Amino acid sequence: MKRILLLLLVLISSVFDAQINLNIGSTNVGSAPVSSFFSYSYVQQIYLKQEINTNAAGNITGLTFYLDPTATITDSSNWTLYLGHTSKSTFTSSTDWIPASQLTQVFAGNVTKNNGKVEVVLTTPFPYNNTDNLVIAAKESAPSIDINNFDEVFRVYPYLPNSTLYYKGDREVIDPASPPGGLRADYKSAITISGLIPNTTPGCPIVLYPANNAQYISLSPNISWQAVSGASSYKVSLGTGTGGTDIINQQVVSTNNLNLSPSIVLNRDTTYYLKVTAVSANGESAGCTENTFKTIPPIPVNDVCTGALVASTFPYSYVQSDAMSSTNNGGFILACANDGMNDGLWFKMIGDGGQYSIKVAPSTLSFDPKIGVFLGTCSNLTCVGTRDNGGGGTAETLVIPTISGTEYFINVGSYEDNVDMPEDVFTITITKL
Missing domain, CATH: 2.60.40.10 (Immunoglobulins)
Structure with a gap:
């Protein structure tokens, strides 16, 4: 009798241990696994292998989702669930759905809320291989919406950007074989995955x-x-x-x-x-x-005015790939009244009496370039003109007339005149008009 009782206790313990809990205490809400605020929705979520952190491959037998205890989901309860394996860690675009052909339908029917949970026993257990990441997809087909204190009621937790891809609308049930473009989110459902035994040690951080x-x-x-x-x-x-x-x-x-x-x-x-x-x-x-x-690479050779690169043949073009390593040297360039700029990267040229176009094209959206052109010497600059018409990522062009035999200094820096901001990769092109 004692042996039988001990065996039963071991079996019961193993059943309760065979589940993975992921952030089930979260109180954030979002549009996953389904939307409660729109008539129809289709949602795909990617759970990484290292996050699931099971000790071996096994059958997923159920999924539990969590929601606000006061919420109702009467009109958001017609679910079809799909599981699948994927090598993806995130969704790369609004149409980067994992194809329906790579998913297995594991449940279809009406779900109910009980004590702040929706527990789904899979009609078809899913064999998770513990090699790939897991995708959980859900289609909600009830033709109405639930009115709650929050637009969405299901618990989610913040995760990698673009971990979830969802579509929600009121016009028609979504076909998982050809879903429309959706929205990406940096959260996933708080979830219990039944049937898998967790590792005793935590997973590796991302x-x-x-x-x-x-x-x-x-x-x-x-x-x-x-x-x-x-x-x-x-x-x-x-x-x-x-x-x-x-x-x-x-x-x-x-x-x-x-x-x-x-x-x-x-x-x-x-x-x-x-x-x-x-x-x-x-x-x-x-x-x-x-x-x-x-x-970042070493400080550029043209970081200071005295090290300006010479433009002698036109059209002149130079890619400043090490611009992010520039310094602000002695401070800001204030030669142009009420129009200062960061001390960035320097170029110089000799005028011939004609007009020249100076164009600076940044390679990143974060860099907002400004062009400054000056006469004189590096220790005593005189303003010729500046240009900063656009914002981050926008190319700037400044046209200047030149005096034959006169040396011009060109500074490409961040537009701020009192905040030291880093430059970034850009291409400068100087063309004689």
Whole structure:
């Protein structure tokens, strides 16, 4: 009898242990797994393998979603659920749906809310391979909406940008084989996945910044990562070689913080190796991969006026790929009254009495370039003219008349006249008109 009772207790314990809980305490709401505020919706969500963190492949037998306990979903209860495997980690566009042919229908019918939960027992268990990421898709087909205190009532938690892709509307039921363009969200459903046994140790954090293999990272980066369910703290290591800890050595960070900056300024043009792990009472996440990133290049040779690059043959064109490493030197260029600018990158040319067009085209939306043209010497500049008509990412063009034999200095910097802002990659083209 004792053996039978012990066996039953073990079996019961294993049943309750066979579930993955992901942020089920969240109080945020969103349009996943379905929209309660529109008649029809179709939603796809990607759960990463390392986030699921199961100890082995297995059958998913049920899904539980969470919602505001006071909410009603009477008119948002006709669900069809699909599961599938995917190598994607995020959706790349509003039409980047995972094809219906790669999904398996696991449930169709009406769902009900009970104690702030919608528990769905899958009519077709889904064999999760524990190799790929998991996609959960849901179609809601009830022709009406629920009126609640919130437009949407299902609990979600913040995650990687574009983790969810959804469409919601009032005109017609969405066909998963040909869904219209939707909207992407940086959240996912708080969820319980039944049938899978969780690892005893937490999963590996996803590093948000710097991204793996990122280039042109600042010398004082704010390293950040995604929160991990079950983590009680995190450990961060950073070094100049694989597995290195010479910059940051297994520094413990509390769960109140999901970021850390090195205590020293990093070296320019250097590759660094970063690892972040999660820690719990049961141990530390294992098998976490390193991210590598490279810092900004050396200070450009034309960072100061005296090092200006010479434009002697026209049309002249130059790609300033190291612009983000420029400094503001002695301050702002204030030669043009009431029209200052950052001290950026410098060029010079000799006038011939004709007109010249100076065009600066930035390569990033974040860089708002300004052109300044000056006479005189680097220590005593006289204003010829400036141009900053557009915003970030907009090309600027300035046309100037020249005096034969006169030297002109050209500064390409950020438009601000009292805030030191970094420059970024741009192409300068000087053409004789």
